Structure formats: C-alpha cells, structure tokens
Amino acid sequence: xxxxxxxxxxxxxxxxxxxxxxxxxxxxxxxxxxxxxxxxxxxxxxxxxxxxxxxxxxxxxxxxxxxxxxxxxxxxxxxxxxxxxxxxxxxxxxxxxxxxxxxxxxxxxxxxxxxxxxxxxxxxxxxxxxxxxxxxxxxxxxxxxxxxxxxxxxxxxxxxxxxxxxxxxxxxxxxxxxxxxxxxxxxxxxxxxxxxxxxxxxxxxxxxxxxxxxxxxxxxxxxxxxxxxxxxxxxxxxxxxxxxxxxxxxxxxxxxxxxxxxxxxxxxxxxxxxxxxxxxxxxxxxxxxxxxxxxxxxxxxxxxxxxxxxxxxxxxxxxxxxxxxxxxxxxx
Ligand code: KG4
Ligand code: ZN
Numbered sequence: 001x002x003x004x005x006x007x008x009x010x011x012x013x014x015x016x017x018x019x020x021x022x023x024x025x026x027x028x029x030x031x032x033x034x035x036x037x038x039x040x041x042x043x044x045x046x047x048x049x050x051x052x053x054x055x056x057x058x059x060x061x062x063x064x065x066x067x068x069x070x071x072x073x074x075x076x077x078x079x080x081x082x083x084x085x086x087x088x089x090x091x092x093x094x095x096x097x098x099x100x101x102x103x104x105x106x107x108x109x110x111x112x113x114x115x116x117x118x119x120x121x122x123x124x125x126x127x128x129x130x131x132x133x134x135x136x137x138x139x140x141x142x143x144x145x146x147x148x149x150x151x152x153x154x155x156x157x158x159x160x161x162x163x164x165x166x167x168x169x170x171x172x173x174x175x176x177x178x179x180x181x182x183x184x185x186x187x188x189x190x191x192x193x194x195x196x197x198x199x200x201x202x203x204x205x206x207x208x209x210x211x212x213x214x215x216x217x218x219x220x221x222x223x224x225x226x227x228x229x230x231x232x233x234x235x236x237x238x239x240x241x242x243x244x245x246x247x248x249x250x251x252x253x254x255x256x257x258x259x260x261x262x263x264x265x266x267x268x269x270x271x272x273x274x275x276x277x278x279x280x281x282x283x284x285x286x287x288x289x290x291x292x293x294x295x296x297x298x299x300x301x302x303x304x305x306x307x308x309x310x311x312x313x314x315x316x317x318x319x320x321x322x323x324x325x326x327x328x329x330x331x332x
Contacts, residue, residue, distance in 0.1 A: 001019065001020055001021075001074040001075070001306065001309070002017055002018070002019055002025070002066075002068060002072055002073055002074050003017070003018050003019075003021070003073070003074060003075050003076070003077050003302040003303075003305050003306050003309065004016075004017055004059070004062070004063070004073045004075075004076045004077070004104075004302065005017075005018060005077045005078075005109075005114075005298035005299060005300070005301035005302025005303075005305055006055075006059065006076065006077070006078045006079070006091050006094065006095050006298055006301065007078075007079045007091060007111065007114065007296060007297065007298040007300075007301045008051045008055065008079065008083075008087050008088060008090050008091030008094075009079045009081070009082070009083030009084065009087060009088055009091070009111045009296065010042065010047070010083055010084055010087060010136065010137065010296060011031070011032040011033070011035075011036055011042045011047045011050075011084075011087070012029050012030065012031055012032065012295075012296045012297075013029075013030045013032070013050070013051050013054040013055055013058045014027070014028065014029045014030070014058065014296060014297050014298035014301075015027075015028050015055075015058045015059040015061070015062035015063075015298045016028065016062055016297065016298035016299035016301070016302050017062055017063065017065075017066035017068060017073075017302070018121070018299050018302035018303055018306065020306065021117075021120060021302070021303045021305075021306030021307060021310075022120060022121060022303070023121075024121055024299045025065075025066040025068075026061075026062045026063075026065035026066040027062065027292075027297055027298065027299040028058050028061045028062045028065065028298075029292075029295075029296065029297050029298070030054050030057075030058050032046075032047060032050050033176065033177065035047075035050060036176055037175050037176045039176075040166075040170040040175075040176050041166060041167075041170065041176060042084070044084045044085075044086055044087065045086065047084060047086070047087050048084070048086030048087050048089065048090055051087055051090035051091070052090055055090055055091065055094045056094075059094070059098075062298070070098070070102040070104065071102075073102075073104050074104075074105070074309065075104060075105040075106070075107055075305060075306075075309045076095050076098060076099050076104050076105070076106050076107070076305075077107045077108075077109050077301050077302050077304065077305020077306070077308070077309070078091050078092055078094075078095035078096075078106070078107075078108060078109065078301070078305075078315075078319075079091060079092075079108075079109055079110075079111045079114060079301050080092055080108040080109070080110070080315070080319055080320070080321050080322060080325070081110065081111065081321055081322035081323060081324070081325030082110070082111055082112070082137065082138075082322065082323060082324055082325040082326075083111055083137065083321075083323065084323065085321060085322075085323040088321030088322075088323070089321050091321075092108075092319060092320065092321045096317055096319060099317075100317060105309065105314050106314060106315045106316075106317075106319070107305045107308040107309050107313060107314055107315055108308075108315040108319055109301045109304045109305050109308065110304075110325055110327050111301075111325075112133050112138060112140065112327040113150070113304045113327055114300040114301040114303070114304045115133045115135065115262040115263050115300060116131045116133060116142065116144060116150075116260065116262055116304075117300050117303040117304040117307070118262050118289045118293040118294070118297070118299070118300035118303065119260050119262065119287050119289050119293075120303050121289070121293060121299055121300065121303055122289060122290060122293065123287055125258060125260055125285070125287045126258065127144060127145055127146050128143055128144060128145045128146075128254075128256050128258070129143075129144050129256060129258040129259060129260050129287070130142070130143060130144075130153075130247065130250045130251055130254060130256050130258065130259045130260070131143075131144050131150075131259075131260045131261075131262065132243070132246075132247055132259065132260070132261050132262065132263075132266070133262050133263045134160070134161050134162065134243060134261070134262070134263040134264075134265040134266055135160060135161075135162050135262075135263030135264045135265060135296075136160060136162035136163055136166060136177070136179075136264055137160050137162070137163070138155075138156070138160050138263065139155065139156040139160045139161045139162075139207045139209070139243075139265075140152060140154065140155045140156070140327075141153045141154035141155070141205050141246060141247070141250045142327065143250075143254050143256065144260075147307040147311075148307065148308075148311065148329060148330035149329045149330070150327050150328065150329050151329070152326070152327070153205045153250050153253070153254065154204065154205025154206050154207065154246055154249075154250060155206060155207070156206070156207040156208065156209060157201075157206050157207065157208045158208050158209060158210035159208075159209040159210045159213060160209070161207070161209055161239055161243065161265045162177075162179055162263070162264050162265045163209070164209040164210075164212060164213045164235075164239065165177075165178045165179040165182055165236075165239070165265065166178040166179065167213050168182065168213060168216050168231075168232075168235050169181055169182055171216065171217055171220060172220070172228050172231060172232065173228075177264075179264060179265060179267070179268065180267070182232045182235070182236055183236070183267075183268050183269055183270070185228065185229055185232045185233075186229070186232045186233040186236045186270065187233075187269075188229040188233075189227065189228075189229030189230040189231070189232050189233030189234070190229075190230050190233055190234070191233040191234055191236065191237035191270075192234070192237070193227070193230035193231075193233065193234050194219060194226075194230060194231065194234035194235075195234070196212055196215050196216060196219070196234055196235055196237075196238040197211055197212060197215050197238070198212070198238050198241055198242050198245075199211055199212070199242065205246050205249050205250045205253065206246075207242060207243075207246060209239065209242075212235065212238055212239070216231065216235050219231065236268070236270060237270075239265075239271075240268070240270055240271045240274055240275075243265075243271060243275075244271075244274060244275055244278050247259055247275070248278065248282065251282070251284060257282075257283060257284050257285060258284070258285045258287075259275075259279065259284055259285070259286050259287065260287040261275065261286070261287070261288050261289070261294075262289060262294060262300075263294060263295075264294055264295045264296070265294075266288065266289070266294045267291045267294040267295055272288055275288075276288070311330070313330065
C-alpha cells in the first residue's frame, strides 16, 4: 500500500510516499526558512502564500522521485491540525481536491500523532511507550498504549521548548530557526556559566519555558558583555535538564521503561547525548528518530495515515483544518 502524505502545518511544505506505513519511497520538504529568517520568526500570512506556490511542485516532486502516478496511490494522508490555520488550509484543500478528482481515499492525521509515528519508519518499539513531542509548537508527553491510544500525561503551560530556542536565538541576534544555531554555538560555551531557572512543577509532568526565556532576556540586558556562547550553552542546559527530568518522571509514574522522542528539538545533539546517557543509567529503552525525521516532514504523516487507513478511519470532504487539535485516542 502506498500512502501519499502531505503536511503544511507550519512553514515547511512537505510531501512523501510511504509503503505500508514503514518504508519511505520518497520524501520532499521545502523549507521556507529564507523567507522568515529576516523577521526572526514565522510570518503566518507569508507562510500560507508560499504553501500555495509550493504545494503542487512538492507533491509532483515526491511522486516523480517515487516513480508513481495517482493510480498507484492507495490513500492520501493530510495533516488537519494543529498548526497555523492559513497553512493547514492549503494542505487540506489540496488533499481534498486530488482525492476527489482521482477518487483516492482521504485520511486526516493529527500533526502530533505524525511526530510520534516518525519512529515507525526506522524501528518497531513495543507498546506501551512514553512519547515526548518537543517542537516549535508543542512540548507534550503521552503514554501510547497502541496505535491510536494516547493519554496525555504532561504539556507545556506556556511556551514550547522550540519556541524558547527560537526566541532566545532572536534576542542573541542569531538567525531563524534558532534551535540548530544554538545547538552548534553551545558547543563552544560553558553550560554551567549561568544558572538559569528551571521551572519545577512538583508532582506534575508539565513544562514551563516562558520564565526561562525572560530570565535569559533579563540576563543579557544586565550583562551586555556576556559571552553569547555561554548564554546559549547555559540556556540549552536548563531546557535539556527539564526535558530529561520530566521524561524520567513520566517513566516512573507510568511504570513504562520505553521512551520515544520526536519533534524538532529532539534533533538537538546535547539533548540526544544526555538523554541517551540517562536512558542507559536508568535502564530505559530509548528510541530516537534520525534528525530528518525529528523535524517536520510528510513521511511521518503518511506513516500515521497508513494506520488510520487500515483501521477504516477515513475523512470526508467536509474535513476542515483546526489550529487547535488535541491528540486524543481514536475511541475519543
Ligand atoms: O517539529 P518541528 O520541525 O516543527 C514544529 O512542529 O514545530 O520543530 C521546529 C522547532 C524549531 O523551534 C527549531 O528551532 C527546533 O525545532 N529545532 C531545534 C533543533 N532543530 C530544530 N532545537 C534545538 N536543537 C536543534 N538541533
Ligand atoms: Zn511538527
């Protein structure tokens, strides 16, 4: 079965062809970083306009690379939320159109469910597992008992970790997206140079990053001479410490020693290394997707879409995108 996945939830236009939910035949991601760079963040209106221009070429490219035509496609899987509403609208309208014209079944995929499914393109973790989705828009922990069975056990109460990375990078005068830049700059800094606050929401698996972001801003205003490398490394160390502590808390509270990481921030080199060491120490089975599967892509949407297809969970043509779309179990 060949699934065409489409994702336009944020600022990347992505399409992929995936076989049986596991094997990537082709995956195309057209980044809009150059457009948004000069604003230090995503400009939603510019993102949706660019999706309109790119959606056909990106889907055509994914099909050409896979050497397939519409007749070969079993189903079309499209992200219908959460994300930027104008961006989502382009992907959903496009997917509905090609589904209708070519009479190909349509399935809707929650973007967070897509991130969690990225790992199935490379590995086969047993259920249950703890899933951390840590990206520019989300920082959430789930207990996953089966395909489609999700229990949220923690979430950010304010900013997402990736958002904090992007905002700190902006205030330090780095480019966009900030995460990969801070990742590299931090290699030259001292992570213990500045003791930034770590929100300690005792007894909970929730996160909070807005206080940390403000603390970095206040520190930089007070100490304009501070080394950017040290500020970056210390900020990153605070984020990573919180992420690892909450994952450990979730492992303990759920009694599940299996963890899957996903989302753009899980591409962070220091986080991967430290989480890896912690997993060995605590006897946790850790699953880390390759870097290109951590950040937004459509292969993960096709992988999740395949499960919906096999469960007969089809979308109708009244499908609409939703900016806010919590990940809930298929049963409700
Ligand atoms: O998953 P993603 O591509 O899109 C969303 O669904 O949000 O995540 C993008 C986020 C951005 O905030 C970006 O700065 C961050 O992931 N990111 C990183 C790294 N690569 C991407 N953060 C830290 N270290 C990285 N290496
Ligand atoms: Zn994402």
